[in-house]
Amino acid sequence: MNTLSYGLLSLLSFAPLSGYDLTQKIKPLWQAGHSQIYPLLASMEQQGYISYKLIEQTDKPDKKEYTITEAGLAQLRQWVEMPAEHPVLRDELHFKLYSLWLSEPQKAKELLYQRMEFCQSELDRYNEMLGGNETLREERGESHEPKATTFGRYMLIRKRIMDMESSLQFCKYALEELEI
Incomplete structure (x- = not known):
């Protein structure tokens, strides 16, 4: 898993979120777009770190609301305690x-x-x-x-x-x- 994956797990550890909500909430923390986030969500779901429920909507397409699993929390807990990489400066x-x-x-x-x-x-x-x-x-x-x-x-x-x-x-x- 990459840093962005752990970032998504971090956000999901606080509350269930849709893919769109995740892209909005991650903006102040990390530069990532839909094209990066949605494939990671699918991969993390296959690995058992997150699950989703389908939310039916009448005026829009149905959406997936993602939740972190116990396995995801364990993975996140392990990652949080590891030393952080040196910061990347891109200004x-x-x-x-x-x-x-x-x-x-x-x-x-x-x-x-x-x-x-x-x-x-x-x-x-x-x-x-x-x-x-x-x-x-x-x-x-x-x-x-x-x-x-x-x-x-x-x-x-x-x-x-x-x-x-x-x-x-x-x-x-x-x-x-x-x-x-």
Whole structure:
């Protein structure tokens, strides 16, 4: 199984989801499209890691709602405790920064302002998720209990908030450097 498979199992460990719901929920975490997700779902179903029930719909085609099985939970539990691979950095901005000397100063500033707008938008969205999610706050409580089912989601949202704050800080630094 690949990392995306484990990501899908992770999402299913929280609640049953359709293939479409999985593609939407995985977007903030991992870049993957329908063409990758649906074959993995079929493979994981054949391996016994997930099962599905067919949901009949009158106005749309029927859909499959996937659920993680005990075998899937065991597989996920085993994977979670293994060391993570080194992070893969794939940010187009890195190459643009490397070649910034070719850019007009105003265009370089616009590039950084655009990234700042994106980061601020994401920061607002993640802060809203954290502040507006009663279930997340109630289950997490003040004890930061790692066994709560939402603890991992809480930690991931906090990481994304820190990432966006760091990116904003870098953009401000870079804009100051461009003024020198």
